[in-house]
Amino acid sequence: MRYPEDVVEEVRARNDIVDVISSYVHLQKKGSNYFGLCPFHNEKSPSFSVSPQKQIYYCFGCGAGGNVISFIQNYENYTFPEAVKLLAERAGITLPEVTYSEEARKREDLKTELLKVNKEAGKFYYYQLRNESGKTAMQYLKNRGLEDETIRKFGLGFARTGQDLLYRYLKDQGFRDELLKICGIFTYDEKRGVTDKFWSRVIFPIMDVNHRIIGFGGRTMGEAKPKYLNSPETPVFDKGRNLYGLNHARTSRKKNMILCEGYMDVIAMHQAGFTQAVASLGTAFTSGQANLLKRYTEEVLLTYDSDEAGIKAALRAIPILKEAGLTGRVIDLKPYKDPDEFIKNLGAEEFEKRIENAENSFFYEIRMLERDYDLKDPQGKTGFAEATAKKILRLKSRSSGTITSKPSRINTV
Ligand SMILES: [Zn+2]
Incomplete structure (x- = not known):
């Protein structure tokens, strides 16, 4: 008996670790963490710590540690499914009844194998960026203002020019063609043989909320088209149900999430301290993504480019946010085109002000309608x-779509 990954993640996300552990252990706040007497060993002074940011606990006395689910497992002496069940009930989540058929198990095994391929490919790109052949790519990223720490945090890599460098590397690692054919990062052609999908591009590994690489985005450093190339959907890469940067953003503990257009925007925002930034994966924003965001926040701020395409994208995203029960607001980036440019020119403090003054999505819609x-x-x-x-x-007929902020910039009607 196993629960689907996304259900487990929802259970984990909807049970704040401090709340849960507080009902077992008396916790006191010290700095950004909470401390109490360890329930797993005998002690007189508190060495048991709980981090709300990281959503983990750790005991400096006995080394016990883990997340909210493993805490329940250890404290209650429960199996994993039992702990998930208890926490699901606590958060009012209905668990699906799952028993794995032979076929479903095969599908799960395939996913596990694909994740292994992606992990190895991600490592390959990561080291390419850091050796001699990746020098210009590294320089490119530095010129774009990225710090070493940021480049590392997002696991950025480089695919240099070469017919099948990655392919040969993965074959040497023992991966079968059967698997490499469906992982989305190679082209199989009868005449030309196998070629790597990404050539001479900076690589952005795309991760799920558990930091597992599910796909890749590649960006050219020059004028080549397309500017961004994404690996296609695979059994582990569902573009409508994942968001770039969410693996970091979900623990940001900010009161909102910021939806950007591109990967570089997300990275620039995180570097500037806006660790709640995410982006969709080269496709339009979907209801699956809105529901995903709803697990972590009540309010989504849009920072789409200030050009026509960006306005269109924002107007498309607003009803999707409302449908998921989220409050939407739109950040004004003028006179700059995107958040990356904005922050480079005016800095994080100014951006913070733009967040505060972000326009209620309803008034934005009306203003655009005008x-x-x-x-x-x-x-x-x-x-x-x-x-x-x-x-x-339409607004009145929707119970969740109430106007929450004052009209700021509406000047007609
Ligand atoms: Zn302990």
């Missing part, structure tokens, strides 16, 4: 009023 009508013309005025009324009606 652009479609000529308000000097009576007919245009009527059309705009009607369209606005329609939006308000």
Whole structure:
């Protein structure tokens, strides 16, 4: 009996470790952590610590440590499924009844194998960036303002030019073609043989919430097209149900999440201290992603590019956020195009102000709607009023879609 990975993750995310452990151990806050007497060994002064940021516990006396699920396992002497069950009930989550069929088990095994391939490929790219052949790529990242620590945190790598460098490396590691054919990072061609998908690109490993590499994005350093190339969907890479940067953002403990357009934006934001930044994976924002965000936050701030494409993307994302029961606000990046550029020019403090002043998504929608009508013309005025009324009606009919912030920048109607 095993629960699906995403269900376990939801159970973990919805049970704050400090809340849970507090009902067993008397905890006191010291700095950013909590301390108490260790329930796993006898002691008189507290050496048992709980970190709300990392959502883990650790005892400096006996070395016991883990996450909220392993705490319940150890304290209650429960098996993993029993601990998950207890915590699911505590958080009001209904668990699916799962018994694995032969076929389902095979599928799970395949996923495990694919994750191994990705992990090895990620390592290969990581070291390529750090040896002689990766010098220009490293310089490129430094020129873009990335610090060593940031490059390491996101596991950035480099794919240098070469027909099948990665392929040969993975074959040497003993991976079978059967597996490499479906992992999405090679092209199999009868005439040309096997070629690596990424050539001469900076590599962004895409990770799930458990820091496992599920896919890759590659960015050119010059003018080559496309600028970004993503590996395709595979049994472990569902683009509609994962977000770039969420593995770090989910423990940021900020009161919102920031949705950006690109990987570089996410990385620049994290480096500037906005560790709640995430991005969708080269495709439009989906309801699966909105539901994923709902596990960690109530409010999502959009920082899409300030150009037409960015506005369109924001207008598409807003109803999806509402549908998932999330409050949306839009960050104004003007006069800059994207958050990366904004932070480089005006700094983190200014960006923080833009977060505070982010516009309620409803007013943003109305303001954008206004652009479609000529308000000097009576007919245009009527059309705009009607369209606005329609939006308000829709807003009223939705119980979760209440307006929570004051109108800030609306100047017509
Ligand atoms: Zn202990």
